[in-house]
Amino acid sequence: MGGFTLRNRVAHASIVTRFVQNGQATDPLIDYYKSRARGGAGLIVGEPLAMINANKDPRRLRVYDDEGMASLERLAEAVEGHDCRLLGQAQDPGRGRHEAGRNDSAIGVTALPDDLSWTVPHVLSTTEIRGVIEEWARSCARLKKAGFSGIELSSGHGHLFHQFLSPWSNRREDEFGGDLEGRTRFLRELIAAIRAECGRPFIIGTKLPGDDGVPDSIDLDEARLIAAEIAATGEVDYWTFAWGAHARSLWTHLPNAHGERAPYLKDIAQLASVAPEIPAGALGYITDPNEGEYAVSENLADLVFLGRPLITDPAWPEKARTGQEAKIRYCVSCNTCWRSIIDGNRLECDNNPRVAEPDEAFWEPSPAGKKKRITVVGSGIAGLEAAWVAAGRGHEVTVIGQSGEPGGKTRVHAELIGGENLSSIYDYQYLTGKRYGVNYQLDSAGTLADVLATEPDEVVLATGAKMIPPAFIPQEYIDEGFVEDLRSFVLPFIGRKAGEAGRVVIFDEDHTEMTYAAAELLADNFDHVTIVTPRERIATDCTLVNRQEIYQRLYDRDIEIVTSCVPVGLDDLEEAELRVANVYNGREQVLSDIISITYSTARRPLDELQAPLEAEGLVVHSIGDCHAPRSVLAATREGYRLAMAL
Ligand SMILES: Cc1cc2nc3c(=O)[nH]c(=O)nc-3n(C[C@H](O)[C@H](O)[C@H](O)COP(=O)(O)O)c2cc1C
Numbered sequence: 001m002g003g004f005t006l007r008n009r010v011a012h013a014s015i016v017t018r019f020v021q022n023g024q025a026t027d028p029l030i031d032y033y034k035s036r037a038r039g040g041a042g043l044i045v046g047e048p049l050a051m052i053n054a055n056k057d058p059r060r061l062r063v064y065d066d067e068g069m070a071s072l073e074r075l076a077e078a079v080e081g082h083d084c085r086l087l088g089q090a091q092d093p094g095r096g097r098h099e100a101g102r103n104d105s106a107i108g109v110t111a112l113p114d115d116l117s118w119t120v121p122h123v124l125s126t127t128e129i130r131g132v133i134e135e136w137a138r139s140c141a142r143l144k145k146a147g148f149s150g151i152e153l154s155s156g157h158g159h160l161f162h163q164f165l166s167p168w169s170n171r172r173e174d175e176f177g178g179d180l181e182g183r184t185r186f187l188r189e190l191i192a193a194i195r196a197e198c199g200r201p202f203i204i205g206t207k208l209p210g211d212d213g214v215p216d217s218i219d220l221d222e223a224r225l226i227a228a229e230i231a232a233t234g235e236v237d238y239w240t241f242a243w244g245a246h247a248r249s250l251w252t253h254l255p256n257a258h259g260e261r262a263p264y265l266k267d268i269a270q271l272a273s274v275a276p277e278i279p280a281g282a283l284g285y286i287t288d289p290n291e292g293e294y295a296v297s298e299n300l301a302d303l304v305f306l307g308r309p310l311i312t313d314p315a316w317p318e319k320a321r322t323g324q325e326a327k328i329r330y331c332v333s334c335n336t337c338w339r340s341i342i343d344g345n346r347l348e349c350d351n352n353p354r355v356a357e358p359d360e361a362f363w364e365p366s367p368a369g370k371k372k373r374i375t376v377v378g379s380g381i382a383g384l385e386a387a388w389v390a391a392g393r394g395h396e397v398t399v400i401g402q403s404g405e406p407g408g409k410t411r412v413h414a415e416l417i418g419g420e421n422l423s424s425i426y427d428y429q430y431l432t433g434k435r436y437g438v439n440y441q442l443d444s445a446g447t448l449a450d451v452l453a454t455e456p457d458e459v460v461l462a463t464g465a466k467m468i469p470p471a472f473i474p475q476e477y478i479d480e481g482f483v484e485d486l487r488s489f490v491l492p493f494i495g496r497k498a499g500e501a502g503r504v505v506i507f508d509e510d511h512t513e514m515t516y517a518a519a520e521l522l523a524d525n526f527d528h529v530t531i532v533t534p535r536e537r538i539a540t541d542c543t544l545v546n547r548q549e550i551y552q553r554l555y556d557r558d559i560e561i562v563t564s565c566v567p568v569g570l571d572d573l574e575e576a577e578l579r580v581a582n583v584y585n586g587r588e589q590v591l592s593d594i595i596s597i598t599y600s601t602a603r604r605p606l607d608e609l610q611a612p613l614e615a616e617g618l619v620v621h622s623i624g625d626c627h628a629p630r631s632v633l634a635a636t637r638e639g640y641r642l643a644m645a646l
Contacts, residue, residue: 001279002150002237003201006042006303007083009296010317013240013283013307014045014089014152014207015337017347019356023050023062025071028346028356030078036310037082039361040318043303044079045152045205048091051139052132054107055092063088063139069146076147085149087203090136090190094160095121095169096246098342098544107132109163110171115214115247126174129186137193140202150203150237151194153187157253158245161187162209165226166245168217184229195235203237206230207283210241210267213249224271231275240281240305241268251545251552254308255285256333258418258553262286262295269300281305287331287421289320311337312352314361326431330424334513336633339543350632351425353385353640365392365643374646375400375456377446377609380408381632382624383462384429385639390460390646391436398454399433404443406430408464409625410632412487415494416517417524425636448612458619460642461610465603465625470507472567473599482573486510486600490518493525502595503528505578507567510600511541512631516550518600523557530560530591534583537563562591570597603629 019029036044050060050068061075062068079086097103097117106114107128108121124132140151155161163169164186170177176185187206194204208227212218218226223241230236243264244252255263264284272280282301286292292304309316309331319328332351340348347355354360371394376383379401391397405411407426414422433440444450451459467485469478477483486506504526508515515531516539523529531538531554538554538561539547554561565580568588578591605626613620623642624635 002203004085004149004203006085008040008042008317008321009303010041010292010320011043011281011303011305012036012041012045012310013305014047014154015307015311015347016047016341017356018059018341018344019346020059020061023056023058023060023068023071025061025075027358030074031358031360032347032356033075033086034078034082035314035356035360037079037084037086039310039314039316040321041084041310042317043085043087045087045089046075048089048154049139049143051090052092052135054105054132063142064135066142069142072143072146072148080147080149085203086147087150087152087205088140088143088148089152089154090140091154092160093246094163095119096158096163098246098250099344108160109169109177112169112171115158115245116250117246126176129176133186133190133193136190137197140194141197144198144202149201150205153190153204153206155187156207156209156212156242158212158247158250161190162212162245165209166212166214166217167222168214180225180229184226187230188233191230191233191235204235205238205240206236207240207242208271209245210243210264210271212245212247213243213252214245214247217245220267220271224274227271228274231278236278238279238281238303239272240283240303241271242283248548251548253284254333254335254338254545256335256418257421258549261288262291265295265300272301279303283307285333287333289316289325289328292320308333308337311347311349311355318362329428330421332421332424334422334632335543335546338545342543348633350636351428353637365389368393368395368646371395372457372646373455374398374458374460375451375454376460376462377451378408378462378464378624378626379403379406379440379442380462380464380624380635381410381425381429382626382635382639383408383460384426384433385636386460386462386623386643387438388429388433388436389640389643391433391438393643393646395646397433397437398439398441398456400444400446400450400454401440401442402444402446406440406442409487412491413514413517416490416514417520419514419517425632446609448609451609451613452616456618458621458646459613461607461613461620461622461626462624462639463606463609463626465605465629467599467601467603470509470599470601472570473597474570477573483597483599486515486518486598489596489598490521493521496525498525500526500595502526502576503530503591503593504596504598505567505591505594506531507597507599507601508533508538509602511535511539513542513546513550515600516554519559520553520557523559526595528560528593529557530562532562532565532567532580534566535563565589567597605629
């Protein structure tokens with residue numbers, strides 16, 4: 001490919017890590033990529049680089065002049081030294097912006113607003129376009145000099161190159177706009193300029209748009225025509241295709257368990273068939289080695305790109321190659337990674353608390369100085385993480401869990417629509433714990449006596465948290481079990497489509513993904529589901545892509561959303577009506593045909609064992625929701641960190 005032979009077909013798709021500082025590589029950046037090269041990928045497409053003067057984003061490695069050469073060389077050496085080819089990525093967001101606000105320094109194709117941020121960019125003149133093409137090509141030559149094997153041109157996802165290709169965003173009247181030839185000219189000239197500057201061997205790959213989900217923009221037919229034009233340059237060494245754009249379709253570039261696995265595989269093969277001589281990359285929600293194997297063995301793709309799965313387990317390729325699939329820590333497609341970088345933080349993962357640690361690939365816990373007897377109370381994901389890591393360090397570990405099955409509340413979420421991947425978190429923890437000899441005492445009441453019977457040196461409390469009933473519900477309704485929290489209320493409906501009459505109201509002061517997955521399940525079981533929330537919109541604790549998809553799904557199921565309101569005067573449960581009042585002006589409206597009310601609210605820790613255990617003179621640690629109710633990310637991270645400190 002491009003004058004190189006790859007050691008295998010597994011490729012790391014480009015992922016922004018936010019480990020770059022002031023345009024320079026940091027240790028975590030080097031460690032992140034080195035681990036993925038050590039872990040067995042044959043090709044790594046790195047993150048977008050600062051390659052032109054119009055985009056000197058200090059969160060990107062500096063390539064626009066020679067000041068960043070040492071960083072680039074360091075990165076190239078770290079990756080290429082493991083027989084893994086490293087590519088840079090050329091990308092500019094153009095008018096696009098994911099974060100709140102507008103992009104003040106946007107350059108673009110036409111003076112039209114971005115679909116999400118409504119940023120109107122500075123329109124590049126014909127001369128400026130030729131200038132940036134030259135700059136990108138010169139920067140590619142710097143990359144080659146630093147030891148990179150090539151470049152990927154990010155031409156999908158709604159970014160600048162995509163904006164040139166799309167008839168929706170490109171309304172230019174010069175030679176870079178108009179018909180297909182005009183709209184593809186930018187990318188074709190860029191490819192030609194890079195080849196002229198870098199020659200061979202040098203890989204030029206591109207990520208083109210598949211269906212971008214924007215009306216009057218690029219559908220599969222248009223994508224095919226574009227692909228054929230780009231292929232005709234004769235200089236593309238591989239390609240892949242991405243879905244969505246900077247628009248309401250953004251979420252489609254990160255598919256998950258709400259849809260089928262590897263959903264774009266066949267469409268990618270179709271698009272790539274316009275030029276079978278160009279190696280094609282499968283991309284999108286391929287998490288299991290079997291799915292990659294299928295893509296290759298059925299001739300649907302030549303390369304298998306993995307984005308999120310390699311964040312979760314850098315050694316995925318090598319474990320797959322050596323038949324150790326059961327030891328892979330699998331991506332659960334929750335998009336916490338995406339959330340972390342969009343929020344401006346360093347890359348994080350719900351199912352990998354060790355992202356960018358120096359020894360991340362193939363990591364096994366290091367032996368503890370002093371072996372102790374540790375009892376973990378609670379078999380949710382915080383407790384299970386602490387248990388397997390502590391056992392891996394040589395401690396004698398017992399887990400006491402109330403439920404007969406491990407996983408805690410994450411297990412409930414995993415059983416809801418689209419949640420199935422979450423089981424990979426507790427399955428991995430539980431099985432790895434078994435491998436290290438954890439003694440699981442499940443189905444146990446978990447009383448003080450049960451804990452003391454294990455004769456622990458130290459106790460880890462990971463007993464979770466419980467939703468706090470909202471004030472509008474009379475206490476006796478809670479005590480009598482007439483009104484339950486959403487996690488309890490939803491249980492009897494799992495796996496059912498009951499078709500019950502009437503309306504269920506969910507009072508939502510949670511705003512995380514679980515609430516909406518439960519709402520969907522209830523919509524499959526009742527005539528109407530209404531979500532009432534005091535905030536101005538729902539899903540505020542879900543990242544943009546997840547929120548877009550949640551809205552899509554809720555509207556598809558006709559779930560009603562009542563914002564800026566709280567229920568009032570819930571005096572008689574026999575009444576089929578519920579009054580809700582606007583939180584800003586108190587004006588009321590009545591919801592009729594009510595059959596049930598449930599609530600999804602903030603939680604309080606279930607830490608009742610802490611004081612009695614301490615009174616017994618024991619060292620007691622609390623983690624996860626039991627320490628303070630938070631997220632899956634906090635639970636796995638805290639379980640890991642505590643176990644490393646024991
Ligand atoms: C955290 C995160 C950052 C990403 N950054 C980029 C990027 O900078 N450039 C790019 O082309 N794609 C980027 N992507 C998209 C991925 O390359 C890939 O297309 C997408 O994640 C689908 O593949 P997957 O299902 O294997 O994760 C990013 C995705 C995630 C989750």
